[in-house]
Amino acid sequence: MDRQMCNQLVDYFNEQLNENETRDFEKHLSTCEECSIELAEWHVLTDDLPYVSATVNPPEGMRARVLSAVFEEEPINEQIPKKSVVPNETVTSIKKKKGISWLPAVAAALMLSVGGNVFLAAVVKNQHEDIVAQSETVDQLLAYVNLTPIEGDASGTASIVKHGDETRVMVQASSLPTLSNDEVYQVWLIDDNGPVRAGTFKSDSQEGAVVFTLPEGMKLDWSQVAVSHEPNADSQTPLGNVLMASNFK
Amino acid sequence: MDNLTDAQLYVLLRSKDQVALEELYDRYERLVYSFAYRMTQNAQMAEDTVQEVFIKLWKEHAPYTENKGKFSSWLLTMTRNTSLDALRKKGKQQEVGLLDKDAEQMKAPIDESPEQMLDWKEKGTVLRKALNRLKEEQRTIIELFYFQGLSQDSISVKLEIPLGTVKSRIRLALQHLRKHLETERGMSPNGPSDV
Numbered sequence: 001m002d003r004q005m006c007n008q009l010v011d012y013f014n015e016q017l018n019e020n021e022t023r024d025f026e027k028h029l030s031t032c033e034e035c036s037i038e039l040a041e042w043h044v045l046t047d048d049l050p051y052v053s054a055t056v057n058p059p060e061g062m063r064a065r066v067l068s069a070v071f072e073e074e075p076i077n078e079q080i081p082k083k084s085v086v087p088n089e090t091v092t093s094i095k096k097k098k099g100i101s102w103l104p105a106v107a108a109a110l111m112l113s114v115g116g117n118v119f120l121a122a123v124v125k126n127q128h129e130d131i132v133a134q135s136e137t138v139d140q141l142l143a144y145v146n147l148t149p150i151e152g153d154a155s156g157t158a159s160i161v162k163h164g165d166e167t168r169v170m171v172q173a174s175s176l177p178t179l180s181n182d183e184v185y186q187v188w189l190i191d192d193n194g195p196v197r198a199g200t201f202k203s204d205s206q207e208g209a210v211v212f213t214l215p216e217g218m219k220l221d222w223s224q225v226a227v228s229h230e231p232n233a234d235s236q237t238p239l240g241n242v243l244m245a246s247n248f249k
Numbered sequence: 250m251d252n253l254t255d256a257q258l259y260v261l262l263r264s265k266d267q268v269a270l271e272e273l274y275d276r277y278e279r280l281v282y283s284f285a286y287r288m289t290q291n292a293q294m295a296e297d298t299v300q301e302v303f304i305k306l307w308k309e310h311a312p313y314t315e316n317k318g319k320f321s322s323w324l325l326t327m328t329r330n331t332s333l334d335a336l337r338k339k340g341k342q343q344e345v346g347l348l349d350k351d352a353e354q355m356k357a358p359i360d361e362s363p364e365q366m367l368d369w370k371e372k373g374t375v376l377r378k379a380l381n382r383l384k385e386e387q388r389t390i391i392e393l394f395y396f397q398g399l400s401q402d403s404i405s406v407k408l409e410i411p412l413g414t415v416k417s418r419i420r421l422a423l424q425h426l427r428k429h430l431e432t433e434r435g436m437s438p439n440g441p442s443d444v
Contacts, residue, residue: 003413006416007401007412007413007415007416008401009416010394010400010401010404010415010416010419011400011401014333014394014398014399014400015330015333015398016398016400038420041420041423042419042420042423045423045424045426045427046395046423047318047322048372048376048430049376049391049395049396050280050284050287050325050328050329051368051369051372051373051376052287052373052376052377052380053280053283053284053286053287053373054283054287054373055279055283055366055369056279056282056283056286056287056295057279058278058279058282058296058299059292059296062278062282062296062299063274063275063278065296065300066274066296066299066300066303067270067271067274067303069300069304070270070300070303070304070306070307070308071267071307166314166316182252184252200253200254200257201257201260202252202253202257209264210257210260211260211263212315213314213315213316214316215315215316216316232252233252233253233254233257
């Protein structure tokens with residue numbers, strides 16, 4: 001162990017090292033378990049320290065000044081290409097499909113989505129290229145499916161993308177039913193053990209998109225993806241109508 | 250929009266949704282400003298820090314993901330780093346002993362009551378009590394290390410301690426703080442009721 005190097009943890013934490021020193025320390029960090037643990041420990045131990053700050057009222061007019069500076073010289077929504085709902089993520093036009101008969105039991109609807117429908121599970125080549133073209137940071141497309149309408153006319157796509165060390169689920173949807181009160185659209189990933197939450201979103205325009213980063217270490221052999229219309233953002237299992245679903249295989 | 254979680258708003262923000270940025274701003278304006286003020290002890294620098302933090306959020310797509318922990322923690326780390334940058338640029342030195350002043354301010358009323366404010370109030374009260382239990386030299390090293398972001402050289406000089414012991418003393422102070430925090434939380438699991 002390089003004790004002198006280990007002592008640089010203080011300056012690394014406080015961003016006091018120059019670029020080269022930072023690079024060297026990070027190299028050291030990757031091999032020194034003691035420093036890695038201590039760094040993580042410091043992050044945890046200092047996590048709440050900001051809350052020791054006494055509440056101070058911001059100066060009058062700060063909100064307007066800050067937001068004006070933030071939005072200055074930036075393209076606003078209208079300048080974003082219409083299809084790019086979320087940068088770095090895919091949004092592709094989808095052919096609407098007629099709704100499949102609604103089943104009142106959500107579980108049954110999910111089961112139907114597995115067995116009863118013909119899914120467009122194949123990766124569409126040009127859509128894949130579209131994704132890569134839109135984002136330099138997309139590393140690997142693991143799965144891509146068109147979502148089949150189950151209830152109503154909603155349609156969309158779902159993809160799972162390996163982005164560096166992260167795995168993200170991206171869902172884009174259109175022709176969504178109108179939300180009221182606390183209602184949300186909820187994305188679910190489904191395997192033999194049932195559905196797991198994978199992103200929540202809302203939209204006023206019947207179109208929407210969500211990117212959800214899966215927790216590290218989560219297995220990736222999901223069999224299906226579904227989007228449901230939930231009464232609020234807290235549902236741990238689908239409580240509302242399943243709008244669309246698809247198989248990954 | 251106000252029903253969305255911070256992480257959901259962040260996703261929208263990345264698609265250049267100004268309303269999402271404004272919602273996050275409104276949720277965190279006071280906390281970010283107060284923390285920046287605590288760090289810089291200067292109203293203008295604190296406002297500049299708030300501005301810088303939200304510009305980073307908006308323009309640079311600072312890479313937050315939910316597996317990095319809570320959005321609030323991530324935002325406050327960015328606030329700390331931005332405040333330290335501002336202090337370094339100005340060559341501004343803080344006084345030691347601010348943590349004692351924080352303790353005096355623990356009865357300052359927080360009259361608003363959204364979730365974040367309650368969380369802030371509860372965490373702040375427990376923290377101040379735990380910090381008060383530390384020896385003065387341990388409070389000082391936390392002040393110099395965390396709130397002033399000094400280098401280990403500077404801490405060594407200020408505290409007149411050998412350079413090689415700075416890291417271990419910081420660690421010890423933080424570990425004691427954790428121990429006191431656990432005690433405080435154990436005593437008041439539902440948060441403070443005396444403020």
